[in-house]
Amino acid sequence: MAFCNLCPPTSLLCSKLAALQSISPEKLKPELPFYYSSEKWPFRCTFLFSSSCSLSAYCCRASMAEATAEVLTLRDICGGKVPEHILKRAEEVGYVRPTDVQRQSLPVLLSGQDCVLHAQTGSGKTLAYLLLIYSVIKIQRSAVQALIVVPTRELGMQVTKVARMLAAKSVESDNMQRTCTIMSLLDGGMLKRHKSWLKAEPPEIVIATIGSLSQMLERHVFKLEAVRVLVVDEVDFMLNSSKQVYALRKLLTSHSSIERRQTVFASASIPQHNRFLYDCVQHKWTKNDVVHIHVNPIEPMPSHLHHSFAICCKKERLSVLLYLLQKDAPRSGIIFVSEQSEKSKKAGRPPSATLLFDFLKASYDGDLEIILFEEDMNFNARAASLSDIRQRGFLLVATDLASRGFDLPQTTHIYNFDLPRTAVDYLHRSGRTARLPFSADRCFVTSLITSEEQFVLQRYQNELFFQCEELILEPFAP
Numbered sequence: 464m465a466f467c468n469l470c471p472p473t474s475l476l477c478s479k480l481a482a483l484q485s486i487s488p489e490k491l492k493p494e495l496p497f498y499y500s501s502e503k504w505p506f507r508c509t510f511l512f513s514s515s516c517s518l519s520a521y522c523c524r525a526s527m528a529e530a531t532a533e534v535l536t537l538r539d540i541c542g543g544k545v546p547e548h549i550l551k552r553a554e555e556v557g558y559v560r561p562t563d564v565q566r567q568s569l570p571v572l573l574s575g576q577d578c579v580l581h582a583q584t585g586s587g588k589t590l591a592y593l594l595l596i597y598s599v600i601k602i603q604r605s606a607v608q609a610l611i612v613v614p615t616r617e618l619g620m621q622v623t624k625v626a627r628m629l630a631a632k633s634v635e636s637d638n639m640q641r642t643c644t645i646m647s648l649l650d651g652g653m654l655k656r657h658k659s660w661l662k663a664e665p666p667e668i669v670i671a672t673i674g675s676l677s678q679m680l681e682r683h684v685f686k687l688e689a690v691r692v693l694v695v696d697e698v699d700f701m702l703n704s705s706k707q708v709y710a711l712r713k714l715l716t717s718h719s720s721i722e723r724r725q726t727v728f729a730s731a732s733i734p735q736h737n738r739f740l741y742d743c744v745q746h747k748w749t750k751n752d753v754v755h756i757h758v759n760p761i762e763p764m765p766s767h768l769h770h771s772f773a774i775c776c777k778k779e780r781l782s783v784l785l786y787l788l789q790k791d792a793p794r795s796g797i798i799f800v801s802e803q804s805e806k807s808k809k810a811g812r813p814p815s816a817t818l819l820f821d822f823l824k825a826s827y828d829g830d831l832e833i834i835l836f837e838e839d840m841n842f843n844a845r846a847a848s849l850s851d852i853r854q855r856g857f858l859l860v861a862t863d864l865a866s867r868g869f870d871l872p873q874t875t876h877i878y879n880f881d882l883p884r885t886a887v888d889y890l891h892r893s894g895r896t897a898r899l900p901f902s903a904d905r906c907f908v909t910s911l912i913t914s915e916e917q918f919v920l921q922r923y924q925n926e927l928f929f930q931c932e933e934l935i936l937e938p939f940a941p
């Protein structure tokens with residue numbers, strides 16, 4: 464059996480709602496959770512609601528969700544399961560009201576069920592799975608109890624930062640003041656140092672890229688027996704990555720077992736999600752009753768994103784970009800370019816990101832810091848670029864390496880200097896803006912395309928249900 468995320472609210476929500484509507488909770492009978500057995504493949508679940516759920520019940524639930532959105536806090540949902548010092552810390556940094564994905568997923572996550580968190584970019588999936596992890600682990604130095612797997616070093620650093628921020632306060636444990644230890648085991652790190660740490664005093668939580676993790680597992684330095692929660696962030700990306708898919712499948716099935724762990728997958732994009740859920744059960748990546756928490760399925764991208772495009776020939780593109788930067792005056796922006804092709808590498812040409820970076824350094828006269836971020840840079844250079852970003856407004860020139868997971872809430876403008884290869888890439892690039900807590904601002908995604916690329920952009924609009932407005936650029940009008 465697998466549960467759709469439209470299952471009714473818990474009794475807590477009902478009592479809250481009853482209080483709101485000053486009626487007795489008994490009158491608010493949550494319908495029995497509806498489910499469909501695994502024999503009825505493929506899932507009949509449609510985007511809006513499954514066939515066994517009446518529209519009125521759906522509207523009732525929707526109104527319930529709206530009505531409770533104002534009253535529920537993270538403490539209401541997590542209290543008694545997530546340690547007090549973690550909840551207190553979350554409130555100190557402003558995490559008081561749950562986001563939609565947190566409100567829908569935490570009751571299921573905290574009940575111990577395997578989950579697929581499928582929600583828009585910037586909607587708070589990271590905090591949802593971190594709160595689960597802190598509700599499960601015990602602060603003791605015996606073994607690694609939670610493992611978070613990420614596709615890039617930078618996303619790993621970002622998740623580690625949030626995890627450490629939440630666990631910053633020490634707690635009483637075995638009559639000693641202890642803090643939870645969190646190890647980041649990321650590409651480009653010092654695996655030797657990690658090896659001795661894992662042996663001497665294993666951390667409670669490990670955040671790892673699959674490459675580094677596999678090295679430690681193959682050398683039996685790192686054991687997963689005690690891991691109770693396994694999270695795979697950006698799961699669709701990793702399962703589609705030729706470099707990562709084999710190691711990830713081995714991690715999910717050979718190095719650890721679904722019976723001994725709670726498995727959580729997270730992503731803003733899970734193409735053919737019914738087939739993905741089927742594969743999760745068939746390949747034993749998750750238990751049979753895995754729950755698909757699909758938040759806002761009819762809007763894969765934040766609704767306040769403003770999409771536009773400008774048609775120009777390739778040789779005008781640099782001057783059009785400069786014109787747009789001057790016209791838009793972004794608070795901060797990310798300019799995405801395509802990764803360098805093997806042919807261009809063999810010909811010894813510099814990556815297009817570097818060429819664009821050099822052009823902007825020479826021609827852009829605004830006050831934003833121009834920063835480069837792309838594959839050819841070594842890890843230290845990439846880390847240096849990111850530390851530059853934290854200080855002030857920036858224009859980041861990047862390849863799709865920066866399109867997944869990067870949380871730079873001050874970003875207001877995204878420019879596709881080169882159109883992304885897929886609609887999923889378009890979604891993730893766009894998702895670097897319109898992120899909490901700045902997501903109330905209007906945020907802009909502008910694509911520079913040739914007339915021949917218009918049909919590609921139209922296809923992305925159809926797949927992701929958005930409208931793209933054409934910009935008429937006076938200075939470049941034919």
Ligand SMILES: Nc1ncnc2c1ncn2[C@@H]1O[C@H](COP(=O)(O)OP(=O)(O)OP(=O)(O)O)[C@@H](O)[C@H]1O
Nearest residue numbers: 558560561562584585586587588589731868870899
């Ligand atoms: N309950 C909350 N209240 C306020 N802000 C929140 C809350 N939860 C998360 N945030 C903020 O929302 C932003 C986005 O969170 P996060 O990076 O977890 O999103 P995500 O869903 O993982 O995005 P992506 O799919 O792009 O990785 C972060 O800056 C985080 O601080």
